[in-house]
Amino acid sequence: MDLFSQAADADRAEELRATLNRYAHAYYVLDAPLVPDAEYDRLFRELQGIEAEHPELLRADSPTQRVGGAALKALAEVRHRVPMLSIETETDTTEGGAIAFDVRVRRKLGLADTAPPVEYAVELKFDGLAINLRYEEGVLVQAATRGDGEVGEDVTHNVRTIGGIPLRLQAQAPAVLEVRGEIYMRRDDFERLNARQTERGEKTFINPRNTAAGAVRQLDPAIAAQRPLSFFAYGVGEIQGWKEPPVTHAGLVDALAGFGLPVCAHRTVTQGAAGLTAFHQHIAALRDSLPFDIDGIVYKVNSLALQRELGFRNREPNWAVAHKYPAQEELTKLLDIEVQVGRTGAITPVARLAPVFVGGVTVTNATLHNEDELRRKDLKIGDTVIVRRAGDVIPEVVGSVAERRTGREHEFVMPTLCPVCGSHIVREEGESIARCSGGLACRAQRTQAIIHFAGRRMMDIDGLGERYIESLVEFGYIDRIADLYTLRLDDLLDMKRRADERDGVTPETVQQGKIATKWAENLIAAIAASKQPPLARLLFALGIRHVGESTAKTLAGWLGSLEWIRCAPKEIFAVLPDIGDVVAESLHDFFSEPNNERVLDELLRAGVKPLDEHLPTARLAQRIGMAELLGHLKIPRLTAIRSQHLAALVTSIAALVELRSEQILALDLPAEVTSALDTWLADKGNFDRLKRLENYCSRLLAITPQEDSAVVSPFTDMTFVLTGTLPTLTRDQARALIETSGGKVSSSVSKKTDYVVAGSEAGSKLANAQKLGITILDEAGLLALVGEHKDPPL
DNA sequence: CCACCTCGAGTTCC
């Protein structure tokens, strides 16, 4: 090898290092790639080639050295040259905390009340892992964790794998520059990582912070390299040879950005206490939509000279404070795991927790959904667990803290018998939910069925709450939904007396007796008032499996009356939109169960009279086509295509019933279909089924089609999603408004959503809508939109 | 057959 080529390679290697580092900066830090990935890979491999040939050209700042080297035995200790101090946490989480800090600063600086406001640099407090990056002559030489502030751990090998951390600084960096910042994991990266773990059947991680911290402290850099970590710089440690050092904190962070280090955009310079509280409010509103977790914000006196003047106390700077938001995650003890029995018999494990204040409320219970979930989270009774109220409402046990185990924890054992009725608990193959097999013989299921029936979106019996229904069932006054309508005043009063007795409530005075009678009268009246619900509500109230609000509306809208629905053949259900085999089967099972038939009859006899819908005969005739019906009859060998074919030849059910063997032969169908059809028709059961279907269809369609008063609305086929709390309208009112204008209200945001109506405290749905670029309305916007299309000027 | 969209069901706290 001649010297000339070696010199050329050295130049080329230097050039490649610079180019690749520039590309990496654009990609990771600026989020604006300069070249396609393939081009980066090509140059990367070229550099690898040169370095393999000339090991003496290897440099610490070479991008090829991000992942390299073998796993360590243990992490080495690093003594920080300038201690990594923590900042004081303001205990007052309200605005008062910001004001108190400003007052302390002004007093320490000896400022008069009339003096101008102090200038502050304000930024986010990231929920990650604090780190010190040491650059010498612009090259990253060491990365260390905070540790106890004096001595940390050397994690250089892992930190090198983080794409956003430059291995070489841009511009004229000081001879020595220690950068302080936070390593964290973005929420979306965290979720993707977990999705990948699930895919591979590996354990998922609990939260971004623990995952990031764990990754940085890995011994094997290859593992750390697979964890998507990010970094923000916000301060400095030791500095030597900085020619024009900044004079403010904001200027310092800007300078770090100038060196190619990633800094957070959510920072600003502001004046006085008012500026601090404004930033506090601003970030509080933004918190849930940030791409990463924060646990608060940080206020710093902007002027570095003033910082020096303020100095330290108890090894904490007097010129900075962390102002936290109420925790969204807390640790608590998992005291016990109990099971609940739901309306459908679903056995749900529920966590009983030591009370813990999280996200603004005290949480003592949290659902664990099902057994798989519980095992996935590795929960044992007695564990210390992480509880979250993810910006939302419903508490969730995120996972257990394995390090806190004492050995006295024990596994939860799923019961095999229902705790309420003693029936067997069965878990169907491939299902995640275990169910009590007791059906309505199980008191829990009976009670839940009645609670459901009386609920607001169903029969809406005002004043008949969960408590009373439980007592009524417990003392035997009601057993089934129909019994509600035969309840007498005395039954209610007796029930209340016995319930009070059980609870040890003092015997009643005359005054209280009067109140109780009034209560019972009102309740009886409320029950009577529920007797004429819209048909869909009654259907939903019945609690048929797989039939919720939406399916109930479909049934009511297409078949019009309870009479037509309860005697409909399975195939009719299945041709309706959004109803498939499973739901059709469930409906058919429900209406052919003698117990249910009796209950329905009793309801009708008691005077329950649902408001029927107009029967859309014309549309119905279109939908109940021969091909569709054939498809749902489950005739062997008759595929969807062949059903269409046969439907063209035999155009009505009536004709099919009459079909003789010779005629089937003449149809010119594939031989196997001919014989299968022949055998199928010859079966008495099938023949009767067909007869009934034919009979049903002809009666149903014989009803004279009424004029379809086609209300053409500009909202037709528009899908809305509601989220958050609107200022004046309730959710139900907004929903009614949209529906009466012809729109549809859906529960989740997708590409098909036309508008998202967002109120205050909107959650993930709003974020999702923003991501998908869906038009977002506030209440006023919705009203305007409705108003525009209503009452066109004459 | 798969991917995507909806719906159903269960749940917390005040």
Next chain:
DNA sequence: CTCGAGGTGG
């Protein structure tokens, strides 16, 4: 709100 699972369209 979230998960699971049913329905549908490509």
